[in-house]
Amino acid sequence: MSYLNFGKEQLINLEYSLNKEILRSNQKGAYLSTTISGCNTRKYHGLLISPVDDIFSEKFVLLSSLDVTVLENGSVFNLGIHRYTGGVYEPRGHKYISGFDFSRIPQTTYQVGGAVLTSEIILADNEQQVMVRYTLEDAALPVKLRFKPFLAFRNIHHLSKANMFVNHRFKKVSNGIEMQLYEKLPHLFMQFSKKTEFVPVPDWYYNIEYLKEKNRGYDCHEDLYVPGYFEVAIKKGESIIFSGSTEEIEPATLKKKFTSEKNNRPERKTFAESLEHAARQFILKHNGDTGVVAGYPWYGSITRQTFISLPGLCLALNDKNTCAAVLDTCLKHMKDGFFPDEINRNEPVFHSPDSSLWFIWVLGKMFAKTEDAAQIWSKYGKPVKEILQAFKNPTLKYVGVTKEGLVFASKENTALTWMNSIVDGNPVLQRDGMPVELNALWYNALNVAVELARNAGDNVFADAWKPMIKKSGDAFLKTFLNNGHEHLADSVKDGKPDWSVRPNMVIAMAMDYTPLSREQQKLMLDVVVTDLLTKRGLRTLAPNHLRYRGIVEGSPNEREMAIQQGAVWPWLTQFFTEAYLKIHKKAGISLLKNLLKEYENDVAEHCLGTVSEMYNGNPPHKAKGAISQAWSVASLIYSKYLVQNYSE
Numbered sequence: 001m002s003y004l005n006f007g008k009e010q011l012i013n014l015e016y017s018l019n020k021e022i023l024r025s026n027q028k029g030a031y032l033s034t035t036i037s038g039c040n041t042r043k044y045h046g047l048l049i050s051p052v053d054d055i056f057s058e059k060f061v062l063l064s065s066l067d068v069t070v071l072e073n074g075s076v077f078n079l080g081i082h083r084y085t086g087g088v089y090e091p092r093g094h095k096y097i098s099g100f101d102f103s104r105i106p107q108t109t110y111q112v113g114g115a116v117l118t119s120e121i122i123l124a125d126n127e128q129q130v131m132v133r134y135t136l137e138d139a140a141l142p143v144k145l146r147f148k149p150f151l152a153f154r155n156i157h158h159l160s161k162a163n164m165f166v167n168h169r170f171k172k173v174s175n176g177i178e179m180q181l182y183e184k185l186p187h188l189f190m191q192f193s194k195k196t197e198f199v200p201v202p203d204w205y206y207n208i209e210y211l212k213e214k215n216r217g218y219d220c221h222e223d224l225y226v227p228g229y230f231e232v233a234i235k236k237g238e239s240i241i242f243s244g245s246t247e248e249i250e251p252a253t254l255k256k257k258f259t260s261e262k263n264n265r266p267e268r269k270t271f272a273e274s275l276e277h278a279a280r281q282f283i284l285k286h287n288g289d290t291g292v293v294a295g296y297p298w299y300g301s302i303t304r305q306t307f308i309s310l311p312g313l314c315l316a317l318n319d320k321n322t323c324a325a326v327l328d329t330c331l332k333h334m335k336d337g338f339f340p341d342e343i344n345r346n347e348p349v350f351h352s353p354d355s356s357l358w359f360i361w362v363l364g365k366m367f368a369k370t371e372d373a374a375q376i377w378s379k380y381g382k383p384v385k386e387i388l389q390a391f392k393n394p395t396l397k398y399v400g401v402t403k404e405g406l407v408f409a410s411k412e413n414t415a416l417t418w419m420n421s422i423v424d425g426n427p428v429l430q431r432d433g434m435p436v437e438l439n440a441l442w443y444n445a446l447n448v449a450v451e452l453a454r455n456a457g458d459n460v461f462a463d464a465w466k467p468m469i470k471k472s473g474d475a476f477l478k479t480f481l482n483n484g485h486e487h488l489a490d491s492v493k494d495g496k497p498d499w500s501v502r503p504n505m506v507i508a509m510a511m512d513y514t515p516l517s518r519e520q521q522k523l524m525l526d527v528v529v530t531d532l533l534t535k536r537g538l539r540t541l542a543p544n545h546l547r548y549r550g551i552v553e554g555s556p557n558e559r560e561m562a563i564q565q566g567a568v569w570p571w572l573t574q575f576f577t578e579a580y581l582k583i584h585k586k587a588g589i590s591l592l593k594n595l596l597k598e599y600e601n602d603v604a605e606h607c608l609g610t611v612s613e614m615y616n617g618n619p620p621h622k623a624k625g626a627i628s629q630a631w632s633v634a635s636l637i638y639s640k641y642l643v644q645n646y647s648e
């Protein structure tokens with residue numbers, strides 16, 4: 001696939017290549033990420049970034065980078081590249097790169113002197129281990145390779161600074177060394193498939209500068225520790241494998257393991273294959289738990305995003321088992337009918353009341369996929385009852401059901417919906433009262449629960465809750481509709497509606513159960529297409545609004561002000577797709593196919609082979625936010641699934 005291959009002219013142009021990032025992750029919560037030139041531009045970049053306790057714990061950058069130097073007949077070619085204060089790049093190893101390919105695994109080709117060297121990187125599937133295979137493809141003279149590891153041993157959100165507390169000691173192990181720079185952090189085993197010589201030359205490299213952090217307005221300078229270097233001779237046609245791992249390995253197994261892991265990586269020849277491969281990058285499995293990481297490089301497991309992602313990450317790919325496993329893991333953390341904002345080991349926060357309703361939405365999608373109501377209700381009926389009861393008789397003081405049958409969520413200085421940007425401790429958009437999507441989800445959840453129960457023979461529950469469906473539906477129409485507007489209010493508080501044109505109303509249209517008539521939905525959809533639709537999906541605010549911000553840039557606060565005031569969020573695409581097909585049926589497929597096609601080239605514009613968190617609202621809709629986001633990828637997969645399988 002051409003967009004995952006790059007030539008020398010592109011690679012030596014740092015303005016171009018530093019904006020192309022790669023990402024590999026595994027089911028154990030580890031990941032690696034850098035640019036196609038090998039220069040780290042984020043504090044979140046590194047070759048081995050690993051959780052400390054389990055898949056839901058904070059991640060730590062252990063091995064930041066590995067500089068390789070080719071020694072050929074007295075000539076020295078350092079293939080590494082780092083940016084230092086003032087925009088100085090040293091060394092400038094990118095000038096030796098002749099090609100980069102990412103169709104299967106990251107593969108870089110270097111040409112130096114009379115030698116041609118390739119490097120291939122693999123993150124092991126089920127271990128905290130990165131492997132890099134170096135192959136001397138051609139050489140006219142004897143060659144040695146020198147490997148210099150740059151170590152960080154710090155939380156991904158922090159930066160390493162030179163200090164007196166670092167543990168300089170190392171222990172020799174088979175074909176390498178073991179180090180632990182600080183207590184309570186993992187040990188790092190740096191080993192090779194071939195016996196090497198380690199030369200201890202401990203030193204700090206000061207003021208390495210991360211360009212992306214600088215541009216985002218954050219602290220961007222780091223000191224990295226280099227314990228010394230490894231040196232080994234290599235012959236033409238020979239391969240040497242480096243392993244960085246939290247466990248000691250047997251060097252003799254490296255060649256076989258690398259080959260096996262590489263063969264298990266699918267080659268991505270189409271856009272659909274890229275999306276499916278990206279989808280698997282978000283699934284975490286450990287000690288009986290299965291989770292979804294919301295996005296890379298800085299997010300954990302966000303419950304709301306997990307549920308919204310499941311139809312695309314799992315159901316559309318016929319992986320019902322993983323979907324169920326994720327639901328089961330999340331249920332372990334549900335308390336009194338509500339899910340915490342994140343799945344982690346810290347004190348849980350319950351500021352995502354819609355998560356519980358998204359959970360029931362997933363069950364509805366499972367039912368549509370399996371048509372086995374009895375099995376679903378037998379397994380999930382109890383938590384569904386608990387969730388509905390928690391809203392009716394609130395277990396959270398700031399969430400509940402009004403006497404009219406609508407859901408309210410209101411907490412001072414707290415954003416309780418997905419539009420939860422914070423500036424100086426205050427929400428950019430409060431949206432308290434009755435948000436439109438929360439009430440659309442409530443109406444849908446009531447219907448899904450009653451239908452599942454009825455089909456499973458639980459008529460007592462179905463009969464008890466059925467009256468609430470009509471009550472909430474009637475109240476929804478009365479509250480969010482107005483004859484003077486052809487769209488839904490975004491939220492209503494104390495009887496005062498917010499008539500800002502936002503995409504949240506699309507969720508109401510897309511639900512399997514909605515109180516809206518077809519005629520009402522068509523009018524609203526016309527507004528969405530006119531005011532919100534772009535080549536990357538739906539804006540978060542119509543451009544004619546006074547608060548619209550079409551570019552996400554500037555300081556952290558300036559970006560926070562923009563991301564839900566005009567930025568495009570791909571995760572909404574699946575709901576637009578579902579709503580559009582409802583109204584336009586087969587006649588709408590052409591527009592939707594064209595919308596999805598716009599993303600095909602985009603998977604090479606930010607992080608290769610995946611989809612970003614958001615985009616600028618203004619053309620050309622440059623990618624912003626996290627370089628790979630679960631619900632973005634899931635949304636496109638599910639949208640493609642809906643379009644391909646549509647039948648009237």
